[in-house]
Amino acid sequence: MTDTVRVRFAPSPTGYLHVGGARTALFNWLFARQHRGVFILRIEDTDMQRSSEAMVEGILEGLHWLGLDADEGPFFQSSFVDEHRRAARLLVEQGKAYYDFTPKEEGDDKTVKERISDRVRSQTGREPNPYRDLPVEEALRRVEAGEPAAIRLKVPLEGVSKFDDLVYGPQERDYSDIEDLVLIRSDGHPLYNLGVVVDDIEMRITHVIRGQDHLTNTHKQVLIYEALGVQVPRFAHLPLIFAPGREKLSKRKHGEIVSVTTYRDRGFVPDALVNFLALLGWSPGGDQEIMSRKELIEKFSLENVNKASAVFNFNEADPRDWTDPKALWMNAEYMRAMPLDAVAPLVADQLKKAALWREEYDGEKKEWFTHAIDLLRARYRTAADFAEMGRPYFSDEFDYDPVAVKKNLKDERLKDLLAGLGRRLAALEDFTHDTAEAALRAYSEEQGVKAGLLINAARTALTGQAVGPSMFDIMITLGRERTVERLNRAVALVGQ
RNA sequence: GCCGCUAUGGUGUAGCUGGUUAACACGCAGGAUUCUCAAUCCUGAGACCACGGGUUCAAAUCCCGUUAGCGGUACCA
Numbered sequence: 236m237t238d239t240v241r242v243r244f245a246p247s248p249t250g251y252l253h254v255g256g257a258r259t260a261l262f263n264w265l266f267a268r269q270h271r272g273v274f275i276l277r278i279e280d281t282d283m284q285r286s287s288e289a290m291v292e293g294i295l296e297g298l299h300w301l302g303l304d305a306d307e308g309p310f311f312q313s314s315f316v317d318e319h320r321r322a323a324r325l326l327v328e329q330g331k332a333y334y335d336f337t338p339k340e341e342g343d344d345k346t347v348k349e350r351i352s353d354r355v356r357s358q359t360g361r362e363p364n365p366y367r368d369l370p371v372e373e374a375l376r377r378v379e380a381g382e383p384a385a386i387r388l389k390v391p392l393e394g395v396s397k398f399d400d401l402v403y404g405p406q407e408r409d410y411s412d413i414e415d416l417v418l419i420r421s422d423g424h425p426l427y428n429l430g431v432v433v434d435d436i437e438m439r440i441t442h443v444i445r446g447q448d449h450l451t452n453t454h455k456q457v458l459i460y461e462a463l464g465v466q467v468p469r470f471a472h473l474p475l476i477f478a479p480g481r482e483k484l485s486k487r488k489h490g491e492i493v494s495v496t497t498y499r500d501r502g503f504v505p506d507a508l509v510n511f512l513a514l515l516g517w518s519p520g521g522d523q524e525i526m527s528r529k530e531l532i533e534k535f536s537l538e539n540v541n542k543a544s545a546v547f548n549f550n551e552a553d554p555r556d557w558t559d560p561k562a563l564w565m566n567a568e569y570m571r572a573m574p575l576d577a578v579a580p581l582v583a584d585q586l587k588k589a590a591l592w593r594e595e596y597d598g599e600k601k602e603w604f605t606h607a608i609d610l611l612r613a614r615y616r617t618a619a620d621f622a623e624m625g626r627p628y629f630s631d632e633f634d635y636d637p638v639a640v641k642k643n644l645k646d647e648r649l650k651d652l653l654a655g656l657g658r659r660l661a662a663l664e665d666f667t668h669d670t671a672e673a674a675l676r677a678y679s680e681e682q683g684v685k686a687g688l689l690i691n692a693a694r695t696a697l698t699g700q701a702v703g704p705s706m707f708d709i710m711i712t713l714g715r716e717r718t719v720e721r722l723n724r725a726v727a728l729v730g731q
Numbered sequence: 732g733c734c735g736c737u738a739u740g741g742u743g744u745a746g747c748u749g750g751u752u753a754a755c756a757c758g759c760a761g762g763a764u765u766c767u768c769a770a771u772c773c774u775g776a777g778a779c780c781a782c783g784g785g786u787u788c789a790a791a792u793c794c795c796g797u798u799a800g801c802g803g804u805a806c807c808a
Contacts, residue, residue, distance in 0.1 A: 247808055279808060339806050385806050403736070412734050412804080420806040427808050451735050451803040474737080481800065511743095514756095518744050522755045541744075543737050544801065548758095555769080561743065561757040567770095614770040624769090643767085690766045702768040 240272025241441050244298075244305070245279045245312075245431065248290035251494040252297030254547055255446065255476040255484050258512045262473060263444045264303045265513070265535040275438055276305035280313045281430050297495040301505050302528070307438075312430050315437065319425035322433045322463060323386045323418045327371065331462040332418055334374040334384040335366045339421050363392075364415055386419040388458060396454040401442075401471035401537040408454040416455050428452065432459040440468050444537070447472045447544070471537045474516045475544040484547070492551045492558065501557075502585050502618030507569035511562045515545045525568055567616040575605045581618040582608055589622035591629040607712055610704050627698040628712060631721075639701035640728050643691045649729045652682060652689060653696060657722035666715040668707045675707075696725030 244260040246252070252260070267274040276298070278291055291309065298304060326332035366374070367389060378384055391410045399405050418429040425433075435443060443453075450472045460467040478484050484493055491497045498508050510526055518541070519526070519534040526534065548559040556563065570578055586592040596604040611625050627633040659674045660666065675693075679686045690706045697709055697718060710718045 245808095281808075335806085337806095387806090406735080408734070414804085417806045422806080424806080426806070430808090446802095447736070448802055449808095472736090475801075477801085479742090483801085514743065516743090520745070522745080524744090524756055545744090546742065548742055556758095559742080559757085564757060614768075616769090639767095685765090687766055694767060700767090702770080704767095704770085706766055 238441060240267060240270035241275065241439050242267050242272060242444055243275040243277050243308075243435070243438060243440055244303075245277045245434075245445070246294055247279045248294065249486060250290045251293035251486070251491075251496060253484055253486065253493040254495060254512065254515075255493075256294075257297060257301060257303075257495045257508075258476060258515055259444070259446055259473060260298060260303050261301070261509060261512050262517070262535075262540070265532055266442065266444060266537065267306070268532045269535055272441075273306045274303075275310070275440070276308035277310045277312060277434060277438070279427070279430070280311055281316070281425060281427060293494075293496065297499075300499045301495060301509055310434075310438070312434060315430070315434055316425050318437065319429050319433050320419060320423070323425065323429060326388065326418070326462055327374075327386060329462075330371065330389070332386050332388050333364075333367055333369065333371075333415075334378055335364055335387045335415075335417070336374075336377065336382060336384045337364070337366070339383075339385070367415065383421040385417045385421040387415040387417050388455075388462060390415050390458060396457055398453065398457050398467065398470060400450070400453075401469055402540045403447075403450065403472055403542060406450070406454070408451065413454060413458070418459075428455050429459060432456050432463070435468060436460070436463065436465050442469045442471060444471045444473065447475050471540070474541055476515060477544055477546045479546060479548050479550065481544075481546060489549070490551070492549050493547075498558070500619075502581060502620065503562075503566050504569040504573065504581065504618075507566040508562065510569075511559070511565050515547065516541050525565070525572075563616045570612050570615065570618070575609055578608055578612060578618070579605060582621045585618045585622040586629060589626070591622055591626065593629075603712075610708055610712055614702075614704070624700070627700070631717070633699050635695070635699035635725075635728060636701060639695045639699065640731060642701055643695040644725065644729045644731070646688060646692070647730050648682075648684065649688075649692050650726050652679075652684065653692060653722050653726050653729065655682070656689060656693065657719045660710075660715060660722070661719050663715075666711075668711050671710050672707045692725075693722065696728075697721045 242263045244256075244263045246256050246260075264274050266272070278294070280291075295309065323332060327334065364387065366384075367387075374384070390413050394410050396408045396410060396413065397406065416428060417426055419425050453470055453472075457467055476484060478489055478493070482488075486493070495508065499505070506528060509528065510524075510531070513526070513531050513535070514524060517535070517539055520539060548561075550556055550558070570581075583592060583596065586596075593600070595601075607625075607628050608621070611621060611628065615621060615624065622629075656675060656678055659678050660671060663670050663674055675689055676686050679689045691701075694703055694706050694709065695701060697713060703709060704712075713721070
């Protein structure tokens with residue numbers, strides 16, 4: 236039992252990695268790391284006319300960003316078709332599979348789905364395939380003569396298939412419920428169930444960790460392993476992840492919102508998403524939720540994987556809470572706890588995308604830049620917030636929130652007050668948090684208004700917003716010049 | 732239709748070797764912060780543990796049934 240653990244993540248090349256796939260990849264990766272095993276990536280591209288470099292690229296990108304790079308691979312299932320055919324032929328020779336000369340039924344996915352339910356409704360008992368016991372020599376002769384035939388596995392007529400799933404426990408299925416599955420299409424193309432098994436054998440996979448949608452079909456695969464006379468790996472099926480409303484996650488319907496690259500583009504910290512994903516269907520048992528990769532690797536266990544499917548609460552329509560609020564919250568926690576110089580690059584990326592980046596942030600203004608990040612991260616949830624809500628700190632062109640203006644710049648007296656405050660600040664010998672505050676408080680007292688009126692008005696004047704960091708921190712961060720200028724600029728907005 | 736899986740507050744989960752006021756987090760509501768709040772802190776509401784039967788002195792926890800949701804059932808993956 237000292238065999239090295241070898242696991243694989245085997246996605247279809249759908250062009251992008253969605254959160255469900257990412258979670259599956261993560262669990263495989265955690266399991267591999269915990270057991271000092273090997274994590275392999277294999278692209279399941281059989282039958283994919285649409286399979287292309289670009290389609291694979293998105294998956295690689297997502298995995299890389301999450302820090303789940305494979306130890307081996309990527310391999311492509313399509314490059315092993317010869318092995319698949321060889322295995323099937325071997326089974327035919329051994330009488331464990333047979334050629335089926337029944338003409339193929341054509342149909343697209345939808346009609347096939349309908350056909351399944353139609354056929355199955357009308358049919359009482361399963362009739363054995365007429366070619367099941369055709370002598371091998373005769374079958375071979377007909378095949379050589381050019382007659383098209385599919386290869387089917389000869390499933391035992393009676394008995395039960397069993398395997399012990401690491402998360403769902405013992406599984407049983409009656410052989411009579413499993414039909415003689417096709418291994419190789421009549422056009423010579425190997426099918427999924429054969430492909431996975433042959434590849435997993437070839438790659439010496441010890442644990443197959445994948446989505447629960449494969450649970451009932453693994454009996455078929457077990458059958459293939461047995462027919463091939465090879466040891467069956469351990470299986471662990473993971474609960475599915477649903478979209479809000481408990482519906483299946485789909486690219487068509489949910490679009491980019493479920494793609495992990497979206498999380499990268501919208502300023503997520505990879506570790507935060509990893510942490511969040513880990514908790515979707517798994518729990519270490521205690522109350523701790525924020526866990527580093529290291530802790531995740533230590534604590535992870537298939538036994539603690541939940542059996543019920545989970546809902547991933549994203550909401551495309553809401554620009555603020557566009558994804559699961561808990562994921563957003565967790566990302567905020569990460570941004571605040573991370574070292575500043577680890578946050579800086581994430582913010583820089585977002586500023587660059589918004590054309591707000593300046594080279595000096597990486598040079599002479601680096602100190603200012605990190606200070607600004609530190610000030611703002613206390614109330615932001617993603618790095619993208621820096622380019623949106625944080626815009627006034629990095630650019631003189633920003634919008635004034637009408638609600639904020641109405642709330643804080645309503646009082647007509649502010650026209651004079653704002654300008655007056657600007658003059659006071661401009662006249663200050665030193666411009667620091669304390670001198671600015673003292674000046675403002677003294678000025679408001681002279682003018683007989685509450686300091687709060689000026690402070691809140693100034694916040695809106697300087698940032699266009701009603702909320703934000705402590706006012707004097709804002710002033711210092713912006714600098715005297717900009718502060719005075721924006722104070723004067725805002726006079727025009729008073730009373731609007 | 733058949734086979735299988737699942738079922739704890741809005742969401743993610745804990746608790747499931749039977750005895751707890753059913754716990755934690757997110758979210759939500761209210762309060763505090765007289766410099767705001769979408770930050771922070773405090774408080775609170777919210778679950779008859781899907782439903783119905785058992786077993787037991789005692790069940791969210793064990794058994795059976797029902798229902799619902801989901802998955803599979805393909806010469807798709």
